[in-house]
Amino acid sequence: MHRYDPARQRLALGLAGLAGLVDATGFVVAGGYFTSFMSGNTTRMGVELVERPALALAPLGLIGCFLAGVIGGAMVGKRVRGRHKRVLLGLVAIMLGAGAGLLAAGLPLPFLALSAMAMGCANNVFVRDGEVTVGVTYMTGALVRFGQGIAARLAGEPLTSTRGYGLLWSALATGAAAGGALCVAAPLLAAGLAVCSALVLWGFAFRVER
Known part of the structure; x- marks a missing residue:
């Protein structure tokens, strides 16, 4: 995060918020599976392979769609x-x-597949030399960097390389909360907000790359 200018940092925060929103919506629609958090799907797949093998196809399918994206x-x-x-x-x-x-048409499975593919694609937005520099749909690494930054400050040796990761996690959490709140009324509202947010980020990307 610290290597990017403020505009690109804002884009990353917006994209993390979008990921949280999409993930929360998918979680509700899929009944406990994720459209961007593949670690969670992998854990559920492993457990269900042992307990209820047929159900393992759901997280496996989402992982496949994410990977395709x-x-x-x-x-x-x-x-x-x-x-x-x-x-x-x-x-x-x-x-x-x-x-x-498709969700509005009563087809939740294609909705989940496309949401997972979109989140997989989104992870290529911040790439340098073929490698992801900012993971926008998974936050374990961001929390580790955030914690390391806190430890460094407490030791009196601040690390500039850890700046921004707490905000990145907060953006995803905020997006997830918004998605959860809208899903209480109707998941379609959360899906609609995700589309609008993605269009705003798309427009902002033109400004960033200008």
Whole structure:
């Protein structure tokens, strides 16, 4: 986070918030599975393989969709270097929009598949030399860096490399809370907000890459 200018940091925070919103919506629609948090799906898959093998297909399918999004996003990103942020966020908005439409039509499974693919694609927005520099859909690493930063400050040796990770986690948590609140009324409202948020981030990406 600290290597990026303020505009790109804001984009990362917005994308983390979007990930939290999409994940919370998917969690409600899928009945306890995730569309961006693949560690959670992997744990559930492992447990269900032992207890109820047939149910393991649900998290396995979401993991496959997420991975497809990562692969597709990485391939597209390499072809559009210099403007990959706007292109990838445009694809994320399209997938989330299509998913919301399918959810409105009473088709939750394609909605979940497209949401997972969109979140996989989103992880290619912040990439340098082919490697992810800011993970926007998973926060374990961010919390570790945040904790290391606190420890360094307590020791009187602040680490600039740990700055911003607490905010990144907070953005995802805020997005998840918003998604959960909207899902109390209707998951479709949360899905609609995710589409609108993705479009805003897509527009902001044009400004960032200008």
